[in-house]
Amino acid sequence: MSKLSKKKCIPCEGGVVPLTEAQAKTMMPELDQGWMLIDGGRMLAKSFNFKNFVETMKFVNKIADVAEEENHHPMMTVTYNMLSIELMTDAIQGLSENDFILAAKIDELN
Secondary structure, three states: OOOHHHOOOOOOOOOOOOOHHHHHHHHHHOOOOOOEEEEEOOEEEEEEEEOOHHHHHHHHHHHHHHHHOOOOEEEEEEEOOOEEEEEHHHHEEEEHHHHHHHHHHHHHHH
């Protein structure tokens, strides 16, 4: 269990600097394999594969519950048996610790 998954997301209304790519890279080992930094380190992304649409949607709904609890919402793209997730803190147009906290909590759902 990641230390990040024990934390709570703190509302971000802007006014803080996003993590640099170097800072984000230091947090990556706390996440399960498969997460990637994209867009110059401004975003975290991961894809999940499932056996069918029903299984995909079950996982999407679990993520929705956690996202609501944390008040931090990922961008999700659903196809029949695949879910793609992108995380970024909109208020700062980059990554914050909240993105890594939510990613760690998503890892625990799978």
